[in-house]
Amino acid sequence: xxxxxxxxxxxxxxxxxxxxxxxxxxxxxxxxxxxxxxxxxxxxxxxxxxxxxxxxxxxxxxxxxxxxxxxxxxxxxxxxxxxxxxxxxxxxxxxxxxxxxxxxxxxxxxxxxxxxxxxxxxxxxxxxxxxxxxxxxxxxxxxxxxxxxxxxxxxxxxxxx
Amino acid sequence: xxxxxxxxxxxxxxxxxxxxxxxxxxxxxxxxxxxxxxxxxxxxxxxxxxxxxxxxxxxxxxxxxxxxxxxxxxxxxxxxxxxxxxxxxxxxxxxxxxxxxxxxxxxxxxxxxxxxxxxxxxxxxxxxxxxxxxxxxxxxxxxxxxxxxxxxxxxxxxxxxxxxxxxxxxxxxxxxxxxxxxxxxxxxxxxxxxxxxxxxxxxxxxx
Numbered sequence: 001x002x003x004x005x006x007x008x009x010x011x012x013x014x015x016x017x018x019x020x021x022x023x024x025x026x027x028x029x030x031x032x033x034x035x036x037x038x039x040x041x042x043x044x045x046x047x048x049x050x051x052x053x054x055x056x057x058x059x060x061x062x063x064x065x066x067x068x069x070x071x072x073x074x075x076x077x078x079x080x081x082x083x084x085x086x087x088x089x090x091x092x093x094x095x096x097x098x099x100x101x102x103x104x105x106x107x108x109x110x111x112x113x114x115x116x117x118x119x120x121x122x123x124x125x126x127x128x129x130x131x132x133x134x135x136x137x138x139x140x141x142x143x144x145x146x147x148x149x150x151x152x153x154x155x156x157x158x159x160x161x
Numbered sequence: 162x163x164x165x166x167x168x169x170x171x172x173x174x175x176x177x178x179x180x181x182x183x184x185x186x187x188x189x190x191x192x193x194x195x196x197x198x199x200x201x202x203x204x205x206x207x208x209x210x211x212x213x214x215x216x217x218x219x220x221x222x223x224x225x226x227x228x229x230x231x232x233x234x235x236x237x238x239x240x241x242x243x244x245x246x247x248x249x250x251x252x253x254x255x256x257x258x259x260x261x262x263x264x265x266x267x268x269x270x271x272x273x274x275x276x277x278x279x280x281x282x283x284x285x286x287x288x289x290x291x292x293x294x295x296x297x298x299x300x301x302x303x304x305x306x307x308x309x310x311x312x313x314x315x316x317x318x319x320x321x322x323x324x325x326x327x328x329x330x331x332x333x334x335x336x337x338x339x340x341x342x343x344x345x346x347x348x349x350x351x352x353x354x355x356x357x358x359x360x361x362x363x364x365x366x367x368x
Contacts, residue, residue: 052230053361053362084328086328111325111326112325112326112335113325113327113359114321114322114337114356125300126359126360127300127360127361127362128301128360128361145300145362
């Protein structure tokens with residue numbers, strides 16, 4: 001192996017690193033419920049989306065931007081993919097990598113929406129996108145079954161801070 | 162105070178109307194409600210109403226579309242529902258509520274193509290004004306309503322999902338709609354008359 005190839009492989013390895021940094025954890029409902037019921041003063045911005053959902057993909061950058069904009073405040077963005085778990089490696093991980101998402105991404109792996117939707121929020125009919133703002137210390141919670149603009153999202157979040 | 166009152170009233174009206182506009186899903190039919198009949202254009206160009214089919218005991222009304230992966234995943238199951246229940250008096254009526262300017266794949270021409278390619282045995286109607294979807298309270302595709310004839314009216318008997326596994330029909334454990342149909346055909350209220358499912362949001366017209 002000559003030096004150039006070695007350098008090239010090293011560069012490839014280096015470039016590949018961020019993909020390993022951004023994992024997509026596959027979780028079940030109890031894990032999601034546990035995260036959303038923590039009694040902290042952190043405001044959780046939870047966006048339910050899917051790679052196949054056009055309005056979700058459109059608004060996803062607005063959510064991801066919050067992670068940077070509110071880095072110094074108690075705000076945590078959680079992007080919950082509703083893609084099938086079978087699409088994790090084929091669709092979800094490549095999407096997350098390509099978009100360079102900075103927020104935590106998890107995939108909710110539950111088969112029967114009729115069982116779990118009400119446990120997440122009774123007002124959610126099942127349409128995507130769906131967004132929840134939760135701050136347990138302040139006992140504040142808001143849900144939105146609609147698409148956001150960047151301005152609207154910021155406004156809703158500000159009301160929690 | 163006299164000056165403030167009309168202002169307050171105007172504000173209240175404004176607040177209420179904006180609330181209604183923002184949440185088209187809070188209104189809509191519940192199980193037990195009478196439905197208002199519609200007149201919508203079918204892919205064959207003819208207008209279709211619930212009242213047209215005198216032999217129907219009811220209908221399986223499906224809000225669905227061409228473009229949503231969940232609607233596509235359920236398409237063959239919707240065709241099978243028609244196969245199974247049309248002969249028992251409950252044919253399928255499919256309604257596409259999506260605005261084609263938001264979802265071009267849901268244009269009337271594309272609907273015609275899909276109905277032909279997949280040999281829909283039932284009407285595939287375009288809800289151009291989205292009025293019917295709003296009346297029903299449909300929020301996503303697919304979103305199903307079973308309506309049953311009661312005198313001169315049709316009454317909602319079931320709202321919701323087809324079954325509990327959208328990805329793989331062979332892994333379905335509970336067939337929500339078929340269970341409800343078994344009750345309804347036996348002349349009983351559905352034991353489970355309302356279920357939820359993941360789906361694509363209806364592509365509403367942009368204001």
